[in-house]
Amino acid sequence: MSLSLVSESSNRLVLQMSPAWEMSADSFFDFCQLNSHLCIERTATGKLIIMSPAGSETGNRNFRLIQQLANWTDQDGSGIGFDSSAGFILPNGATRSPDASWIRLTKWNSLSAEQKTKFAPICPDFVVELRSPSDSLRVLQEKMQEYINNGASLGWLIDRTTRQVFIYTPNSAVKCLDNPQTVSGNPMLAGFVLNLEKIW
Incomplete structure (x- = not known):
């Protein structure tokens, strides 16, 4: 499995997941629960947006x-x-x-x-x-x-x-x-x- 870093800033990291790793809705939910200290969103094209907690x-x-x-x-x-x-x-x-x-x-x-x-x-x-x-x-x-x-x-x-x-x-x-x-x-x-x- 290979992941690609799309972009990053001071408070967010964007990872390209598809097509290397396809997550179902249930798998994505479980992934977010395992990383509950982060705010994680997913775009319509499958990119993960990982953000730190707000100030x-x-x-x-x-x-x-x-x-x-x-x-x-x-x-x-x-x-x-x-x-x-x-x-x-x-x-x-x-x-x-x-x-x-x-x-x-x-x-x-x-x-x-x-x-x-x-x-x-x-x-x-x-x-x-x-x-x-x-x-x-x-x-x-x-x-x-x-x-x-x-x-x-x-x-x-x-x-x-x-x-x-x-x-x-x-x-x-x-x-x-x-x-x-x-x-x-x-x-x-x-x-x-x-x-x-x-x-x-």
Whole structure:
């Protein structure tokens, strides 16, 4: 078996696996469990993206983001939320782990118990990526577009470096908000307003 290093940066390593080593969805899940100290994603072409854990400050901001989403999710009751450790197999075959995500209950409940236990073969309806200082903006923008192309209805890319929020929706140009104090999930996430004061 031979592996090929495609690229590396300060916080991520990209390995070309296919065709030298093909992993099934179950094998990839087991591989990730054996290396649970890392965040590992897989692209639609089979490349593995291995990332180190986020810095403490970024982790705190992501915690604040998830806290707000979880509070709204509990009150709304129409969906289920996930943190950054949840992996999802998108329709294009990629396995991704958004920093925060949400899925309508009707969609989530259509999955079997076994599918829910591993990396669920589903694209979240709502995804958020929080850019850390070492993240490439271009890579995150491509990832956000991939979510939209695979069925997400709303995506937010939050860039703390520039205090910008990029809003992604299907069949629309990306909208950029400069230094907003809040961002609204309406109409899809009715009533959800993210307060960015604790995120910035």
